[in-house]
Amino acid sequence: MLSTSSKEMNMELARESIDMFLNNRVVEAEELFRHHDENWHVRMAQCYAAVMSAVVTFETAQLEQTLQLLKVTEKAVAPGSGLVSQLKSKLKGTEQLQEAEVVELLERQIVVADCQVCAAVLNFLQQDLGSCVKGSWGLRRAWKTYDRIYGQISAMYRQVQQEVPVDAAEPGEPAGCEPPPLPARPLLPTSSSSPSLSAFLRCGAVSAEAVRALMGSVSLGYGLFQLCVSLLPSKFVKVVQLLGFQSDRSAALAALMFCRTSRDMRAPLASLALLWYHSVVRPLLSLDGRNVAAGVATSELLLRETAGRYGQAALFQFFRGRVLRLQSDLEGAIAAYEVAASQGQQQEVRLLCLHEIGWCRLLQLDWVGAFVAFSELAQQSRWSRAFYHYLAAVCSGASGDVTLSAGLLSAALPPGAGRPDLDAFLQRRTAALRHGGVLDNTSLQQAERHYRRALVLGRDDRSRPHVAPHASYELAVMYCGQPQRRAEGRALLESARDAYKDYDFESRLGVRIQSALKRLEKVTREERAK
Structure with missing residues (x-):
């Protein structure tokens, strides 16, 4: 077990490596990764850096290398490795647990879950069926870990917040920044914690400072998990539900907002995840309709x-x-x-x-x-x-x-x-x-006529099966903006969702259709309430 000073030094090295990587000092960061390969805090920082590079490049080779790094890191930190096995033996016996031991066990479980959720995200990025199946299974594994440790840590955090007034929080602790609540009931049947660990956590033996640090650590992966599931295409939603969990985008964003205010090495990564969601995902997937500047x-x-x-x-x-x-x-x-x-x-x-x-x-x-x-x-x-x-x-x-x-x-x-x-x-x-100049300068006034024509021609065009569903979606969005034609818009959205399969960019359009239907339902409820 590392001493407190050694652990603080390792965590500081991890924070420094992330700062180097983000502040354009990539060579220095990679040198630090190589020289401190045995430090699992730094190893996890290396994983985060690799995941960012893989997401940015979107290249197959980079994705595969990063997936292998995540797999190796998870194996090194997961239960079954030497130190974790020793801690588990203590939990089963009567030997007295120390705060540092419990904190390290929880930290290692967070790393395992983070590796799993990052690997799932990278698998989904590859978009082929086999990778999406791997991604779904990876999300289930990650959720089983998050559902347990997030519940334990958030319970301790709320106890600390009740005992320590906000004004007495340490400098830098954000006032009034609460973690998102857990679902009312577990989304997966989880195995209960061992009696020794549960008793240790309930008795308040972990310091307030350690609890706040753990809360910041677990919030990044938990938030990314929830956000990833909430953005899955419609054809994968049923698979996810069969695997036993659902998503909560509001909880995801709240967790990431909480993490960004912590002193954990994950804080700047939470800020980047939020920037990605608000400036890329929301307009790309039309989560706010035509209001591309909503984020x-x-x-x-x-x-x-x-x-x-x-x-x-x-x-x-x-x-x-x-x-x-x-x-x-x-x-x-x-x-x-x-x-x-x-x-x-x-x-x-x-x-x-x-x-x-x-x-x-x-x-x-x-x-x-x-x-x-x-x-x-x-x-x-x-x-x-x-x-x-x-x-x-x-x-x-x-x-x-x-x-x-x-x-x-x-x-x-x-x-x-x-x-x-x-x-x-x-x-x-x-x-x-x-073969014939398909580019055409079309005015907005003629858009409906062209979408209609594309819809008709596209239904019989086997060489371009993407045309009809995309034309149906664009026409539907146009109609949904006109109160007298919303019924036509809904019918076109449902047709685009149900009548077409196996076309180019199906997953992306599926997410857009889901968002458009949700917006339409919200507008309808608001009008009925008036």
């Missing part, structure tokens, strides 16, 4: 809070660019992305920012600027060179350079990186552009 206020608050410590960090600059883009300040967004991309040690972030710069240029109708960005990505990205090759061809054609565009479209698309569905989709789109 801007919260994102700006998070950026102000972290400016002192991470103001020049590449990932935080990237999210600053996302917020400015949502506010339609495209030049400001491009400037923020360029600052983030200039951090030479983080190639993954540079490519991510180049992607955003390309889309900002495209929104400005700066076809040449967009072509330059997408052409560079077509050469350097390992995620999908074919995707950027296709976009570069479209932009060159829109700029008037038909010869270059035709040459790009005639050339074979670059090989994909294990994404056959996307490659097949791009092949069909490329063929359509070669």
Whole structure:
């Protein structure tokens, strides 16, 4: 068992390594990871850094390497390893437990659950059926751990809050920042804690400082777990329910907001997770309908809070660019992305920012600027060179350079990186552009007519099965904004959900349909209550 001073030193090393990684000192962080490989706090910090890189790059090789690192870390820390086995032996006997032993046992269980939920998220990102099954099973394993330890720690935390007035909290402890409540009943049948541990936790023998630290530690993974489950496509919701748990997005966001105020190494990661949800997920999945700027206020608050410590960090600059883009300040967004991309040690972030710069240029109708960005990505990205090759061809054609565009479209698309569905989709789109100009400058007034036509033509077009469900969704959203046509809108949403299967981007559209139906139900209830 490590002494208190040694443990504090290890935790400080972990916090320092995360700060190095986020503040563009990647080489130094990796050196620290190598030199302190035996320190499981630092090992978990390395896992978080690897997960962030994998999510940013979205590359198969990076995902697989990170999954292996998570697996090795979980095995090293999980029950069955030497120290944990000794502690479990004590719990079964009559030997007196020390606070440090109990705290370390809980910390290690948190690490195990964090490894499991991070692995589940990475599996879901790969989107193939086998990976999604692995992800679902990983979520179930993580929940069995979280359901137990989160309940234990939150109970201790509430006891501490009752005994220690808020004014007496330690400096830096956020006033009035309560953890989210547990569900009224367990979402999974969990095995009860051992009598010795339960008695130890109930008697208040763990200090208030240790309880607050544990609460901050467990809140990141618990929040990510709940958020991940709440964003699953509709076809996986039934699978999740069969596995025995449900999601609570409000509890997820509350847990992450709580974690961000702690002194744990996970605090900046909670801020990044919240920024990702509010500036990327909400507009991408249309969780707020057409109001793409719904998460801007919260994102700006998070950026102000972290400016002192991470103001020049590449990932935080990237999210600053996302917020400015949502506010339609495209030049400001491009400037923020360029600052983030200039951090030479983080190639993954540079490519991510180049992607955003390309889309900002495209929104400005700066076809040449967009072509330059997408052409560079077509050469350097390992995620999908074919995707950027296709976009570069479209932009060159829109700029008037038909010869270059035709040459790009005639050339074979670059090989994909294990994404056959996307490659097949791009092949069909490329063929359509070669054979007859499908790009059309359409005014908003004509949108309904074109969506209707796309819906009719798409039903019989086996080469483009994605057209009909997407047209149905867009038409439905248009109708749902008109009170007299909401019934038509609901029928189209239900048709898009139930009548079409196995088309491109089905999972993403499924989440959008779920959100649109929930918004429609809310509007209907509010109108009836008037």
